Amino acid sequence: MSVIKIGGNVLDNPAQLDQFLTDFAAIKGPKVLVHGGGKIASELSKQLGIEPNMVNGRRITDADTLRVVTMVYGGLLNKNLVAQLQARGCNSLGLTGADANVIPAHKRSLKDIDYGFVGDVESPDQVNVPFLASLAEQGLTPIFAALTHDGQGNMLNTNADTIASTLAVALSRQFEVNLIYCFEKKGVLLDVEDENSVIHHLQPDNYAQLKEQGAIFAGMLPKLDNAFAALQAGVKAVIIGHAAEIQTIAAGEKVGTKITL
Numbered sequence: 396m397s398v399i400k401i402g403g404n405v406l407d408n409p410a411q412l413d414q415f416l417t418d419f420a421a422i423k424g425p426k427v428l429v430h431g432g433g434k435i436a437s438e439l440s441k442q443l444g445i446e447p448n449m450v451n452g453r454r455i456t457d458a459d460t461l462r463v464v465t466m467v468y469g470g471l472l473n474k475n476l477v478a479q480l481q482a483r484g485c486n487s488l489g490l491t492g493a494d495a496n497v498i499p500a501h502k503r504s505l506k507d508i509d510y511g512f513v514g515d516v517e518s519p520d521q522v523n524v525p526f527l528a529s530l531a532e533q534g535l536t537p538i539f540a541a542l543t544h545d546g547q548g549n550m551l552n553t554n555a556d557t558i559a560s561t562l563a564v565a566l567s568r569q570f571e572v573n574l575i576y577c578f579e580k581k582g583v584l585l586d587v588e589d590e591n592s593v594i595h596h597l598q599p600d601n602y603a604q605l606k607e608q609g610a611i612f613a614g615m616l617p618k619l620d621n622a623f624a625a626l627q628a629g630v631k632a633v634i635i636g637h638a639a640e641i642q643t644i645a646a647g648e649k650v651g652t653k654i655t656l
């Protein structure tokens with residue numbers, strides 16, 4: 396089973412997204428797609444007069460922002476992705492973590508920063524794996540938006556990388572799972588400005604070093620933390636690579652960055 400996460404910059408680029416969806420639809424076997432959309436949510440938010448506020452790569456989600464992200468992730472993006480996959484013969488089903496109670500979460504507790512309606516997922520043990528397995532049996536491909544719920548009637552905004560790793564860990568109890576993070580670069584780069592500097596293989600010790608040198612920063616840090624955590628929790632392989640190379644990555648060929656323990 397492949398759990399594939401697609402990043403916000405690709406979602407916002409119609410040509411890249413078109414190609415990615417064609418390639419994704421062609422991948423054989425059970426698969427799950429997880430999408431973000433932070434960039435599009437920020438644009439719409441500004442148009443509505445709500446200034447986006449990101450802290451440590453996470454969106455401060457007040458009640459108005461929650462309405463925006465619920466509409467953008469759970470509505471606009473999720474439903475259009477499903478329609479475009481249907482057009483490619485991939486029978487898909489758009490979901491949030493609230494649907495079928497697939498991803499129970501709780502509001503992030505107040506520490507130094509009040510993130511508002513941001514969800515931290517409960518343990519992968521609480522993911523509704525039997526439901527996902529039944530979808531796979533029916534040949535249905537779930538498409539997850541970056542939303543969970545708190546079991547008390549509230550939707551919660553949840554980082555899409557975290558949703559992908561949580562689903563991958565939960566599914567790895569029953570399937571052999573590859574977790575693939577696709578974005579607009581060819582992998583984790585030694586020099587973020589140089590597409591030819593792909594690090595083909597990343598382990599915790601060289602990660603720590605590159606982090607200290609400042610070569611790996613911003614959104615790549617939580618992505619890699621999620622990647623190592625997923626491997627520790629039983630996911631078979633984690634690869635970070637370009638959305639345009641998804642078919643090659645899914646076929647197990649050596650492109651992008653392979654993360655290992």
Ligand SMILES: Nc1ncnc2c1ncn2[C@@H]1O[C@H](COP(=O)(O)OP(=O)(O)O)[C@@H](O)[C@H]1O
Nearest residue numbers: 402403404578582583584587610611612614615
């Ligand atoms: N060493 C690195 N290699 C590649 N990208 C990096 C690196 N360090 C930081 N980044 C940044 O991480 C970003 C990807 O993280 P993020 O924006 O969270 O991804 P996504 O598009 O999947 O949501 C890249 O766009 C890039 O700006």
Ligand SMILES: CC(=O)N[C@@H](CCC(=O)OP(=O)(O)O)C(=O)O
Nearest residue numbers: 403431432433453454541554555
């Ligand atoms: C809590 C939090 O920060 N949630 C993210 C969810 C979307 C996301 O992860 O989108 P990308 O993958 O495109 O960055 C946000 O609202 O930006």
